Amino acid sequence: MIHTAIGNIGHLFVILAFVTALVATFGYFKAVIPSTSPSDQVAWRRFARGTFFVHAGAVLAVVFCLYWIIGNHYFEYHYAWANTSLALSTEYLISSFWQNQEGSFLLWIFWNVILGLILIKTNRFWEAPVMAIFALVQAFLMSMVLGVVIPGIDLKIGSTPFLLLRESMPNLPVWKSNPDFIPKDGQGLNALLQNYWMVIHPPTLFLGFASTLIPFSFAMAGLWLKKSQEWIRPALPWSLVSALILGVGILMGGYWAYETLNFGGYWNWDPVENTSFVPWLILVAAIHTMIIGRKNATALKTSFILAIATFVLILYSTFMTRSGILGTASVHSFTDLGLSGQLLIYLLTFLVLSVGLLIYRWKTLPSDEEEVSSYSREFWIFIGATVLCLSGFQILATTSIPVYNSIAEAFGVVLNLALPVDQIAHFNKFQLWFFLIITILTGVGQYFWWKRTGKDKLHTLYTPLMITLIISAVIITVSQIKTLSYILLLTAAIFAVVANGTILFGIIRGNYRVSGGAVTHIGVALMLIGILFSSGYTRVVSLNNSGLMISRAEEFTANDNKENKENLTLWLNRPERMGNYMLTWRDVRIEPLKVPEYIPKSWVDIIEGDYRAVAQRDITVQDKTYYQKGDTLEIRPENFYYQIEYREPSGKVFTLYPRVQINPSMGGIVSSPDIQRKVDRDLYTYVSMVTNPTAETQWSATEEFTVAMQDTFFINDYVAILDNVVRTEQVDGVTLGANDAAVKAVIRILDKEQEFVVTPSFIIRDRAIGRKAEVNDALGLRIQFREIDPKTGQFTFAVNTTQRDFIVMKAIEKPFINVLWLGTFVLVIGFALAAFRRFRDFLKMRDKEDREGQVPTRKAPKLKPQQV
């Protein structure tokens, strides 16, 4: 039976949420405009608030309906069918919600609702203007999931997640024969996304996106109500929270890429990454100008521009990643849902509204009476914000190349511009210098801020400078850094750590609450040091130095490009030297759900098209038997782990399990690395090619050998020796009775560096002959004991050969990557400290105003930084 009710209810709530968002916008708008009388303003505000509560309820109901469909496996719905399957565990059922565009819009809408409710709760004076903008944004976002076709002009607005399969794919022939057809199982979640980071990364990132709306709304409200300075106090803590969450969201994405994708890094300068990183940079710049905005009018004006730019850039990013404009330029953009027009209208509406309002109010904004001194702290912080913006501008200028093509196309010009060939080198070339300046400024700025370093007090900077030079000289010598730009960047980062560390040490004894800035800056500097070493000194360990490519020796000597030697072929059970390690590929393993370790694939028989397997033997791991032979066990059917043993020169052995997923919808195999984490470096290994573990083995035609004892013969170019034929009481998989007999041949086969013993058996059982063949995967051989000729004393063996199993792998070493993760934690703590402090300031001020019973019209008193 098709459950149509839940989808209809969901769709109804979508429409309700859209309409209430529009009504709330209007209500809040009426509550702000001066033509409404003060008493009516209160009434309108109460009405709009009520409408927003209804909107919030409707949004929650929409989310609930979609989860109901997903959780109950209603595969008659396209969303459930396309993104989930029966085998999916709870956490991935949750994450499948934001798999497609519709769900990710809903996630964004959901966060906006939560943030909106918090703002209504915490703000008095600002509620109406801020929520007017919030509700308008909600209306635009709801329109993306509306899924309504306007009759007459056939205009489709939005794409609903509540489409039935028969509505989304009406052309399937099955609907004619069986309109109530429901698929038995869904398509499942893309295996790459079945990763715990993918459960928490998108919600974090979308909360980051959503929260950039808050500083934007306050800036707009400030312009609207001509409160050009007062908006900063409520907006600042939210800007810090936003920068924290957006930053963490972006880094989680990087970490997911590092752990799951196989491009060998955490940051690829991919357009999708860039378009979320640029708003973050601008937001951080905005935070800095907002901090000094109450003292400096230029900074105040800049704060407006940057708060607006942050949000508009988030919209731009949304447009880029969801409109299909990136095309082949990005590895992970969404598929085009035909929403590009709607997205463009959304972007342009807010661009025009905000820039228009800013221009309209520009003349009323204050300006500085006197020049800012180059020795003032405002000057240095402003420079820092400027460099952040330039850094963002550079990233944006390059990332927008596909957009230039589209714009030119709209004017009939064919540009054919493409992104730089080596994007990483292109961006690093600029960003290295920007961040070098930024890190130096974090130290200098803090000194000007806290130590009142000025024209006559520059000497306060000498001590940290001296310490820096000593530390960096030691590090540069020890780690033998020879590249000038790296030396400079390292020195700058160490200076930032030392200078901010000194400041931190000074203020933490007084009041730890104000230490957010210094802590955050130390985090950034540590991250840069981590990035410098882990990226600048990445080393490919898997350089191919086996003699295999002799056939193409000329090409290898002609081209010194190391890229062509970075992959290594490993044959099953055959050790190969790689750098300092001796590598052996031992086995293919699978992942049972209820056994704590991966188990060899040969222990089970995987049921095709299912998520279960049948045990071929007792499954015993760490002395505990989990399954008996013949039991059925649940496994992750797409995942195969390649057990690679690393032997260090010291004789120490460790094992890595890079993963390969057999995923037909992704084009065959998808591999993910396994990482050996040491304190000072990561060893990163992934396989780039395998012989398909699910494919049937293809055996060659049978070849027969008739040999006598101790004879030497050649099987598939290996030397084989028939050592012995002995009577045996035990043959695997065969029960021998009292009158039965079995012999096994002992054949020694010599490979390059090791020898194997193969023992096929010959069984006489109930007067019938049984021949138990033996397969050796490492050699790609199957040997069957065919005949015993008692007269001649000769034995006949049937041999089939197959392609020996191999994998192609790559290993990379990333030094000091942990410094990057450490820096990230420090950064998060710093932002949290700063946000907490600014939120306290806001609450204190708000309550004071409440007591005085007035709106904040007078100039807010400046908080003087504490003297150390």
Added chain:
Amino acid sequence: MKKIQIFGLLIIAVAIGIIVSTAGDASTYVDFGKAQAMAADGDTKSIHVVGTLRKDAQGQILEMEYRPEVDPNYFAFTLVDNNNKAQRVVYKSAKPQDFDKSEQVVVIGRMENDHFAAEKILMKCPSKYENDKLEVIESKTAAL
């Protein structure tokens, strides 16, 4: 002139510098004919070429060579550009994993003698949805 104005000019100068140098680093989309002409002129700049793969009736890619047992770092295939010009492409690295599935391929690199030496390969795989439809028609309806 006020300090703020000098500062503004400086920023504009840096911004222009960024744009100019971005334009210098940007690559272009060309066809194989143009790529050959560029190589003949001694222009070694890397360029993008968009093309499709030759496939047989079963969807198997034709003229593709990858033998990891001999050399895991040598992958060659034939790409047909938008002007129907076929060109041998050599990629000195492991074969990209989703290559078999891809329809449109972008190769980035330059012409070297008789072949196009690719530094990077971008693949455009068929959209997930179109693909889903096919699978449903083949497997699901057959099971009914």
